[in-house]
Amino acid sequence: MKYTFLLFAFIFQLTSSISQVNTEDSLFIRNVFDEALTEGKAYEDLRSLCKDIGARLSGSAEAEMAVEWSKLKMESYGFDKVYLQEVMVPHWERGTKEVGWYKGKDGKLNKVPILALGGSIGTDGILSGELVLFNSREELLNAKRKDVEGKIVFLNQPMDDKLITTFQAYGGCYPIRVFSAVDASKLGAKAVIIRSLSLSDHEHPHTGTMTYEEGVTKVPAAAISTKDADLLAAFIKTEKSNASFILEMDCRKLEDKLSYNVIGEMTGKTKPTEIISFGGHLDSWDVGEGAHDDGAGVIHSLESLRILTKLKYQPNRTLRVVFFMNEENGNMGGKTYAKEAKAKGENHVAAVESDRGGFSPRGFSCDGDQKHIDLILSFTEILKPYELHKFEKGYGGVDIGPLKDEYPGIPLFGFIPDSQRYFDFHHNANDVFENVNKRELELGAASMAAFIYLLDKNL
């Protein structure tokens, strides 16, 4: 890195800014980024959420504390209104026992870290059985009952690393985590062990939601790490019918519990009844600290409204930040929010979600009609200096999804950060504050704030 290069850098910086600086919007957006990058609260707020609260699964004490934390935080930033919305949430607990081994013909025990999938039943003491390996969900669905009955299924389907956007690779394996307990049970299996949904080769298992089906026997389901999955698959190939698995888990489902969405508002000046909601989910899985999933998303959203407040923005519409509860295992926060909005006769005109981690911003997706896609395409030039390049048709978010049922035609937008590292951290012990980069987080918050500003001005 030599000196000549720097001259280039300055010249190009200058050139790229000149075309924009004359407009009010460009200046405002530049102020948004300056505030986020120099006076930003995002990083310290995320640190506090991760360290003072930690993992916050719906129904847990931590989730309850996270609600208190969020309300206090919003109040401290002087939003026009801050309030809670009641949400009944499912309450599942991992329990304290969670242990697994595999062994072969020689009886030697190989201990392996397991993580119950969210919603799984426990094993009611030690459970053991012969292992049967499937390399894909398709293989399992096509298996014969006699090959599965009484056994423990090991489903070792890897995420497809050829897909450039990692969420697409996640999409391909998501049904394994959600449905394999049902798939395996239908063929008489005792339990199911899955390969973690990750593109990274490491030692931590990843949890996540799974379901049971009415009329199908519930069997326990757990994940092992990608690294252990490779080892176990090789072991089964060597040991054949001699390979068995032993596990104990005392996870359990408790009574549904009262929890809350946490909501803050900046009242619109010219069209106060028109509402733009934006948010992420406050709950997380119970391992790690929910730093990227979705601490980053709630902090992006909180920081957006803080910045707009700090810059004394006078919005046309009412801007409403929502920390949704229970995205991970029920989406009761999102469902309740949409239903009550409709019941109260609120006029929702758009919603934005951040739930893809706290990585370098790449753009925004639009789940809407051509008019709305064209709208965000019209933001391309003004946001280019901030390295936002992806403006495309795509998914909005799980939490804001139910608004579509109540308000057909409402455009939903999703913040798109870089996706490459997301599934290294997703739903596992690595999803901690230390794995979030300060600048990447701050740029995400500024991108959200700028996008909400442009939406409010141009909808």
Place this chain on the structure above:
Amino acid sequence: MKYTFLLFAFIFQLTSSISQVNTEDSLFIRNVFDEALTEGKAYEDLRSLCKDIGARLSGSAEAEMAVEWSKLKMESYGFDKVYLQEVMVPHWERGTKEVGWYKGKDGKLNKVPILALGGSIGTDGILSGELVLFNSREELLNAKRKDVEGKIVFLNQPMDDKLITTFQAYGGCYPIRVFSAVDASKLGAKAVIIRSLSLSDHEHPHTGTMTYEEGVTKVPAAAISTKDADLLAAFIKTEKSNASFILEMDCRKLEDKLSYNVIGEMTGKTKPTEIISFGGHLDSWDVGEGAHDDGAGVIHSLESLRILTKLKYQPNRTLRVVFFMNEENGNMGGKTYAKEAKAKGENHVAAVESDRGGFSPRGFSCDGDQKHIDLILSFTEILKPYELHKFEKGYGGVDIGPLKDEYPGIPLFGFIPDSQRYFDFHHNANDVFENVNKRELELGAASMAAFIYLLDKNL
């Protein structure tokens, strides 16, 4: 992350691929990415370079071993030619003593990790003096001799965190590292301590090159971490003239040494005399492992030629991968390469460099005329599915820069990864293999290979 989302993901993946799949180029580029992501050698090669060799400053034993390592590696991939090019390089050594303290009126010693800037003289025993603080190079340049003479200058200019591309912020502080020993010495200072060039608030000092000037007394120069810089600045403000610094360093300059650029080639089929060079630099600073700077760059380049070889690409032009020696403190590899190319009458038609880390790919910059900028803009559509969006006028690279002197009008291209984390790791103990993400590195290699392929076909 719910199921409906996945349907969207698949539909969009499908849609986005359809428009491209009918062309030979699109299919080839898809194969390039598949190879990098599923059969890639980049990650394990980088691990080996970092762990089996380590940091490799010009003239060191490690740099010599890195040359051997590189030649062997290129030979193992079956390139048409592999050879070394002699380069005389400067040889500077850190030595073993490197220790610093600051103290105030009460005499209490505060130990602080220091890192000599590359090229600095040693202190010849203990050196101590009253501290004088400057918050910018401009302040120092405008200082009066009486305020600096006989003192130790502490230059605490932070990188500008408002700049979106971090290299621009680096550009603003680069002169501090390079010139402050001269600037301070001209005013009679004994030594200079600088704030590390980083946007990250952490405890590791960052080294990097600096210079002396003929006729100006050489004074020792060292960096302290951004964290310590904040503490020390506050300390000086409190203690005023009572604040002093004590340091010892035995770094020294030795005789120039013979080293090598390492070169591999795939011979062109239709225009074998036309050469496209691409590479990074094999040398690194002597702390960390040179993983991002520039292990990633040489591995991107190596993997590019490996992939093109593996896919049996028949290039029009001769494709030449170059591992340049001595970018960090002299650029003798780049200078020698360009001079000898010209002397031998070679016909160089383009060059590409990767020296901005192993992060998620964003695009390519072009240091060339409008025709060449238009050329890379024509790659936009075909590379969009790989999340490459930035194609713009900009810098090529330090190593390939001298080609411009010998071949006026030659277009130089720079690979642009995401820049947000680069200066967390740059020139410090954190630049280790563990801080490189496998997919990000692999995508960088595939992006380089695809870009070189498109250049070769379309130049």
